[in-house]
Amino acid sequence: MNDAARSPLSFRDPARARRLLDALAHLCAGRESDPLALMHVCGSHEQAIARFGLRDVLPKGLDLFMGPGCPVCVTDAPEIDEAVRLARAGIRVTTYGDMLRVPGSDVSLAELGGEGAPVEVVYSVAQAVELARTSDEEWVFFSTGFETTAVATAAVLLDDPPANFSVLSAHKYIPPAMEIVLEMPGSRVEGFLAAGHAATITGWGVFEPFVARHGRPVVVAGFEPLDILAGLVELARLARAGEARVVNAFPRCVTREGNRRAQDQLWRVFERVGGRWRGIARVPNGNLRLRPEWSAWDARRRHASVLSGRVARAALPARAPCRCGEIMAGLARPTDCALFGRECQPHQPVGACMVSSEGTCRIWHQYGGRPDLGDAE
């Protein structure tokens, strides 16, 4: 355990935290043998839950899972393979840092960069565009992330991008993945906690069709520990009462309509298509791809000759299987995996969930099991 884990941030209002925990315990009473199963879908939520030690103080009658909320983790190996092929062909590839070490079928981008291939990390797609403007070479931005990050990609394409720049989109759209998780055999999820800042863009109204179809409540919550606890109390209340509706528990940031200007940009550039999410399943409408009118900036079309044809996949080494998929579906916890903390560690990850700072396994490994409600009392 590291220093940060030993000195957690204190709750700003310990009395309120205690009241919320009491309310949660009351709502989950009697479910000890069949815990109420709730799922959040955001790496930042899991970071906050882990670093503030919330999981240790949740009632026994509540199981809180992190779902497919790590965009890096659900980027499928063939998508990474595409970026690898482009870099191997000498095309300059930029991407977000978390993507580098995620294994493809053959190698990761980091391993390829170690061999001298032209791979660079950027923090923003705007930096990727600036790099492309510095030379006449071909530049591809391997773009990952959910709606919130896809909006940034859309904005640069709508702002006169250079002709030598294109986008390899692995962007994902979260609402359809929530449906897939519910439809998985063995799924017990009774309600979802949605991420506040993503809903800033989409608005909380985006979850209404999901709630109508599946009869499960959704609560939008912020990232402060008190925001998360308040969101969980509301979600547990709705789930216990059988009330399937969307509640916005983060009104200081999220509206029903969201940011219409951002949505307009997002859907002018991207369309929803079905595709595989790593470790989970094929998700109908879960992938964001560039619309045909953007083909000049779509790396899959612009560099079709490099990306065409199949590649022989390296056989995976025999070892206890990585359980990332089950973990992201809420069917297992990191501690249920035989590799967790043994063969699979942050400096030597087996699965993508141990690579990304938003991956469930990485977060659990970083913060450990740390009972620290002492700070709230």
Next chain:
Amino acid sequence: MCLGVPGRVIEVKGWIATVDFFGVQRQVSLQVVDEPVAPGDYVLNHVGFAIRRIPEDEIGETLALYEQLIELAERDDLMAEDVRGELAATKSGGGAE
């Protein structure tokens, strides 16, 4: 990548705002935000883009988490690391670094 970071707008030139993030001035794009932004406003930023103007009465509550995270900036902490990444996604501004 879910966690946006709030900052105070110093100056606006076209689609670019110079924003003060806890004492560090950086530039962010205003292409995505859906309300007019003026000096003195607070905006929530994500990967180099302002995604929301924060109403005045919500500023204090919004800043609390980040002030603590910035204090932990040198520590090995995943949330603080993400906040640092968000700040690195902005461009160096003309003012004090």
